[in-house]
Amino acid sequence: xxxTPTDSLNPWLELRRLTPARIALGRTGTSMPTGAxxxxxxxxxxxxxxxHLPFDHAxxxxxxxxxxQQTLLLHSAAIDRHSYLQRPDLGRKLDDDSAQQLRxxxxxxxxxxxxxxxxxxxxxALAVHRHTLPFLARMQExxxxxxxxxxxxxxxxxxxxAVADEIGELLGAKMVVMLIGxxxxxxxxxxxxxxxxxxxxxGLTDAYRNCISNVRLEGLSYAMAAHxxxxxxxxxxxxxxSGVNLKDEAQVHTIESAAPSxxxxxxxx
Amino acid sequence: xxxxxxxxGTQTYRFDSLKDLMAKASPARSGDFLAGVxxxxxxxxxxxxxxxxxxxxxxFLQEALIPYESDEVTRLIIDTHDPLAFxxxxxxxxxxxxxxxxxDAADEQSLRALAPGLTPEMAAAVSKIMRVQDLILVAxxxxxxxxxxxxxxLRGRLSxxxxxxxxxxxxxxxxxxxxxxxxxxxxxxxxxxNPATDSIASICDLLNMLDAIIQRYEIPTxxxxxxxxxxxxxxxxxxxxxxxxxxxxxxxxxANASFGINLNLLQEGYEAGLSLNRGTLGNNLMYxxxxxxxxxxxxxxxxxxxxxxxxxxxxxxRHFKPFLVNTVVGFIGPEYLYNGKxxxxxxxxxxxxxxxxxVPMGCDICYTNHAExxxxxxxxxxxxxxxxxxxxxxxxxxxxxxxxxxQTTSFHDALYARKTLGLKPAPEFEQWLSKIGIFTQTxxxxxxxxxxxxxxxxxxxxxxxx
Numbered sequence: 001x002x003x004t005p006t007d008s009l010n011p012w013l014e015l016r017r018l019t020p021a022r023i024a025l026g027r028t029g030t031s032m033p034t035g036a037x038x039x040x041x042x043x044x045x046x047x048x049x050x051x052h053l054p055f056d057h058a059x060x061x062x063x064x065x066x067x068x069q070q071t072l073l074l075h076s077a078a079i080d081r082h083s084y085l086q087r088p089d090l091g092r093k094l095d096d097d098s099a100q101q102l103r104x105x106x107x108x109x110x111x112x113x114x115x116x117x118x119x120x121x122x123x124x125a126l127a128v129h130r131h132t133l134p135f136l137a138r139m140q141e142x143x144x145x146x147x148x149x150x151x152x153x154x155x156x157x158x159x160x161x162a163v164a165d166e167i168g169e170l171l172g173a174k175m176v177v178m179l180i181g182x183x184x185x186x187x188x189x190x191x192x193x194x195x196x197x198x199x200x201x202x203g204l205t206d207a208y209r210n211c212i213s214n215v216r217l218e219g220l221s222y223a224m225a226a227h228x229x230x231x232x233x234x235x236x237x238x239x240x241x242s243g244v245n246l247k248d249e250a251q252v253h254t255i256e257s258a259a260p261s262x263x264x265x266x267x268x269x
Numbered sequence: 270x271x272x273x274x275x276x277x278g279t280q281t282y283r284f285d286s287l288k289d290l291m292a293k294a295s296p297a298r299s300g301d302f303l304a305g306v307x308x309x310x311x312x313x314x315x316x317x318x319x320x321x322x323x324x325x326x327x328x329f330l331q332e333a334l335i336p337y338e339s340d341e342v343t344r345l346i347i348d349t350h351d352p353l354a355f356x357x358x359x360x361x362x363x364x365x366x367x368x369x370x371x372x373d374a375a376d377e378q379s380l381r382a383l384a385p386g387l388t389p390e391m392a393a394a395v396s397k398i399m400r401v402q403d404l405i406l407v408a409x410x411x412x413x414x415x416x417x418x419x420x421x422x423l424r425g426r427l428s429x430x431x432x433x434x435x436x437x438x439x440x441x442x443x444x445x446x447x448x449x450x451x452x453x454x455x456x457x458x459x460x461x462x463n464p465a466t467d468s469i470a471s472i473c474d475l476l477n478m479l480d481a482i483i484q485r486y487e488i489p490t491x492x493x494x495x496x497x498x499x500x501x502x503x504x505x506x507x508x509x510x511x512x513x514x515x516x517x518x519x520x521x522x523x524a525n526a527s528f529g530i531n532l533n534l535l536q537e538g539y540e541a542g543l544s545l546n547r548g549t550l551g552n553n554l555m556y557x558x559x560x561x562x563x564x565x566x567x568x569x570x571x572x573x574x575x576x577x578x579x580x581x582x583x584x585x586x587r588h589f590k591p592f593l594v595n596t597v598v599g600f601i602g603p604e605y606l607y608n609g610k611x612x613x614x615x616x617x618x619x620x621x622x623x624x625x626x627x628v629p630m631g632c633d634i635c636y637t638n639h640a641e642x643x644x645x646x647x648x649x650x651x652x653x654x655x656x657x658x659x660x661x662x663x664x665x666x667x668x669x670x671x672x673x674x675x676q677t678t679s680f681h682d683a684l685y686a687r688k689t690l691g692l693k694p695a696p697e698f699e700q701w702l703s704k705i706g707i708f709t710q711t712x713x714x715x716x717x718x719x720x721x722x723x724x725x726x727x728x729x730x731x732x733x734x735x
Contacts, residue, residue: 011721012448012729019435019442022667022679023449030453030684030715032667040644040667044676047638085603085639086299123639184638185674261441265448266481267731 047184055121070152074098078158091160102170114148116173120159124181127192138226168200176200198242208243275320282316288334292574293317294397300575300605322364329390340522354386384627389580392622404621409658413629416551419695422660427692429664431456434672453680455664457698461493480510489697498538505541513556514542520581523569553592560597562605580622599636609646631661635677655686
C-alpha cells in the first residue's frame with residue numbers, strides 16, 4: 001500500500017468531481033505521492049501496450065466467419081510497427097501482394113459493391129479487438145432495410161486511414177467505411193475511430209472523409225456511432241458526396257447539451 | 270547554387286547545395302528521413318558536419334535555402350538583417366562561430382548585441398555541430414527578458430504556463446484546474462487555455478472568465494486563449510478583455526498559409542493587442558507556438574530539414590516582440606521525432622537557437638503515447654532545459670492533458686525543477702504567492718502555508734454550499 005505523508009493531505013479534494021483532470025493529487029515534499037505516481041505509470045503502460053499489441057486478424061476473421069461474414073486479409077506497405085510509426089506514407093498504401101490480391105478478387109467477382117468495410121489495427125489493435133464485432137452488429141441492424149451489397153470485410157495489418165481509399169478504388173466500391181484503432185490516450189487505450197468516404201479513390205484528403213471518433217464503452221456508444229454513420233451514409237448516397245460538405249447533422253440532434261456549471265472561483269463577493 | 274564536397278580519409282562526400290548540406294549535417298531524426306533529406310549513414314552525416322563547419326557565416330547571406338522571391342519569411346530574414354550587429358562574427362566560419370560562442374568573449378552582453386545580426390540559418394547551422402552540453406552552456410549565457418503584467422526570463426527564474434484544459438470547456442472544470450495549479454505555485458507565465466470549441470462566443474466567455482479570476486484574486490499574470498489570430502482580433506473588436514494574442518507559426522510562407530496566416534495578419538493581431546494597452550509593466554503580448562516538423566506536415570518544407578525550418582519560425586516570432594514563444598517539441602508524433610533521444614535533442618536545439626536569435630523561449634516538454642518516450646525522458650529534458658535557463662514550461666494537473674490527449678510537465682514537475690536548480694517564479698508572482706499565503710521560497714526551499722489561503726478557502730466554501 002502507498003503511504004500518505006501528512007503534507008500530501010489535500011484540502012481541495014472535493015474539486016475532483018468538477019473535472020476528469022488529475023487534480024488534487026497531494027504532494028510529498030513538492031513531489032507526486034507514490035499512489036498518484038503509479039496510477040499514472042499504469043495508465044501510460046496500458047496506452048503503450050495498446051500501441052504495440054499485434055493485430056489478431058485470425059481471431060477476428062474466425063469470429064466474423066461464425067456470423068457468416070467473409071474476410072480478406074491485406075497488409076500495408078509498412079512492414080512492421082517500427083516502420084509504421086515512422087513512415088505514415090507507407091501505412092497509407094497497400095503492399096504489392098495485397099493490391100494484386102484485391103485486383104484478382106475484383107476480376108473474379110464482377111458486380112457492384114455498395115459498401116466495403118475495412119478494419120485496420122491503426123494505433124490500437126486493442127480497440128479493434130474489442131469493438132469490431134459489437135459495432136458491426138449494430139451497424140447491420142440499422143442498414144438491414146437498405147439492401148446495400150457488401151464486399152468481404154477487409155482486414156489490414158499496419159494500416160492508416162487513407163489505405164481504405166485505395167481498397168475502395170480497387171474494389172470499385174461506392175462507399176468505404178473504415179474501423180481503425182485511434183491513438184491511445186492515457187485513460188482511453190481502446191478508442192475506435194470510424195472513417196467514411198463516398199466514392200473512394202487514391203489521393204483523397206481528410207476533407208473528403210467524415211470521422212466519428214471515440215467509440216468505446218466510456219465514450220460514444222455502438223448504437224449512437226452506428227446511428228451517426230448510417231445517417232451519413234444515407235445522406236451521402238442522396239447527395240453523392242462525403243466529407244466537409246456533408247454535415248453531420250445527426251450529431252447536432254443527438255449530443256446532450258449539458259448546461260455549463262457555475263464557476264466557484266467567481267461566486268459571491 | 271554552390272555544391273560542396275568534403276574528403277575524409279580516402280572517401281569524398283558531395284553535397285548538392287547548402288540546403289542539402291544542412292539537412293545531411295542534422296543529427297538523425299525521423300522527420301528528416303520521412304522527408305528523404307537525411308544523411309544516408311552516420312559517416313555521411315559527420316562529413317556534412319565537417320563541411321558545414323568550414324563554411325563562412327556570411328555565405329548564409331548569399332545563398333537563401335528558400336528563395337527570396339517566393340517566400341516572405343526569407344524576405345523578412347534578409348530585409349531585417351543587421352549588418353552592424355553581424356560585424357562581430359562576420360569573419361567566422363560556422364565552426365569558428367561555435368568556438369567563439371563557447372569562449373568567454375561570448376557573454377550575456379555580446380550575445381544580446383549579436384542577435385539582430387544572426388539569421389535563423391546561421392543559428393541552425395552552428396547548432397548542428399554542437400553537442401547537448403554546448404547547446405546548454407551557450408543558451409544559459411543568454412537572457413531574453415519580456416514584460417506584460419509580470420517579468421519573464423530573468424536569471425534565476427523559471428515560469429510556468431498554467432494549462433487548465435477541459436474536454437468541453439466547462440467553466441467549473443477549468444476553474445478547478447486553475448486553482449489546483451495556483452496552489453502549487455504555477456501560472457506566472459500565463460493562464461492559457463486550449464479551447465475545445467472554437468466558436469467566437471465560447472472563446473469570449475473563456476477570456477472574460479480568465480480576466481475576472483485574474484482581477485478578483487489580483488494575480489500578476491496574463492490570460493490567453495489559444496485560438497486563431499483572426500478570432501482574437503474579433504474578440505478584441507467586441508471589447509473582450511484579452512491579454513496575449515496567440516498564434517501557431519512556422520518557418521515558411523507556405524506552412525504559415527496552411528495555418529491561415531501571413532506576416533500582415535500577424536501584424537494586424539499584434540496591433541489589435543497593443544490597442545488594448547493592458548500590460549502594466551510592458552507590452553510584449555504575442556504568444557507563439559512552434560514545433561519541428563510542422564512545415565513538413567504541411568508539405569511546405571521545400572527540401573529544408575525540419576530543424577532549420579523550425580529556426581526560421583523564430584525569425585517570424587522575433588519580429589513581433591513576443592511575450593513568450595513555445596516549442597511544442599514532442600506533440601507532433603514519432604514520424605517527426607521518434608523517441609526520447611530525438612525529442613530531448615530537438616528541445617535543446619530549439620531553445621538554443623531561439624535564445625541566440627533573441628527570442629523568449631519556452632518549451633512544452635511533451636510526448637504522445639505512440640512515441641518511444643516516457644516520463645523519465647521528460648524529466649531529463651526538463652532538467653537540461655532548467656540548467657539551460659529556459660523562460661517557461663507548461664504546468665498541468667498530473668502531466669495528463671485530458672483535452673489534447675498528450676503528456677506534458679505537471680505542476681509538481683515545475684516545483685521539482687525550481688527546487689533542485691534553485692529557480693523561482695517571476696518576481697511579481699513570487700510576491701503574490703507569499704502575500705496570499707500559498708508558499709514562500711528561499712533558494713531551493715519551498716515553504717507552504719499551513720492552511721489554504723483565505724481567499725481560496727472562501728471559494729471552496731461556495732462549492733460546499735451546493
